[in-house]
Amino acid sequence: MTGSPSSSASNGAVVLLSGGLDSTVALADVLSRQPVACVLTFDYGQRAAAHELKATRAIAQHYGLTHHIIPLPWLSDLLPKALTPKQVLQDKGLSLAAPATEAELFDVNRVWVPNRNGLFLNIAACFAEALKADSIVFGANAEEGVDFPDNTETFRQKMSDVFAYSTLSGVQVQAPLVHLNKTEIIERGLALKVPFEWVWSCYEDAEIQCGQCPSCIRVQNAQRQLEAQTGKAAGLAFQ
Ligand SMILES: [Zn+2]
Structure with missing residues (x-):
């Protein structure tokens, strides 16, 4: 990772934390190397918001970190149906058909939130510059990078390039998991003693x-694969 001109006087990193597997392991990874100025969680009316807020509060508390929850109420109107709370769909008279095929289930467009990572990183850059933090960290990973262009090394680099101009301090973007798949991320998390019992990666608002x-x-496939390969269990719970 390239350093920034202000790194010697840095207050550490600002970390995006959704409470899912990737952002939680990315946080633990950064904490093993440098201080964290604060973690940011976004409440944009997503279906899993309550679970994500609960998870991120517990994780931030576990690590003793300052946690900011940023409300983005306007973004809720731009969500795809698959991430919109079921009650909101019902109130608007909208219905959501279950995906008929695996290809449909994994279609990026079903769950794509317009410019989400771009927006979140830009907000984080405001905090980083103001707090004299030299970098922003997010949980981009190789597995989702195949389908999501905002989960790639190219995106990370381009955002750093933008912040060289949009911040005076030249905030850098870190994506410590960008070359790892989910199995490798769970393994990294186990090595870092991540509190997996708090992690919430699900798009839904079910109990578990x-x-x-x-x-x-x-995540489930990765957990099974890791267990089969190494006998290691992360303890992530699913219905
Ligand atoms: Zn789920």
Whole structure:
């Protein structure tokens, strides 16, 4: 990772934390290397918001970190149906058909929030510059990078390039998991003693992670694979 001109006087990193597997392990990874100025969580009316807020509060408390929850109420109107709370869909007279095929289930467009990572990183850059933090950290990873262009090394680099101009301090973007798949991320998390019992990766608002949405399926498959390969269990719970 390239350093910034202000790194010697840095107050550490600002970390995006959704409470899912990737952002939680990314946080633990950064904490093993440098201080964290604060963690940021966004409440944009997503279906899993209550679970994500609960998870992130517990994780931030576990690590003793300052936690800011940023409300983005206007973004809720731009959500895809698959991430919109069921009650909101009902109130608007909208229905959501279950995906008929696996291809449909994993179709990026079903769960794409317009410019979400771009927006979140820009907000984090405001905090980083103001708090004299030299970098922003997010949980981009190789597995989702295949389908989500905002989960790639190219995106990370381009955002750093933008912040060289939009911040006076030249805030850098870190994506410590960008070359790892989910199995490797769980393994990294186990090595870092991540409190997996708090992690919430599910798109739904069920009592326990649903085990059926694309995010759950990815994490569940990775957990099974790791257990089969190494006998290590992360303890992530699914229905
Ligand atoms: Zn799920």
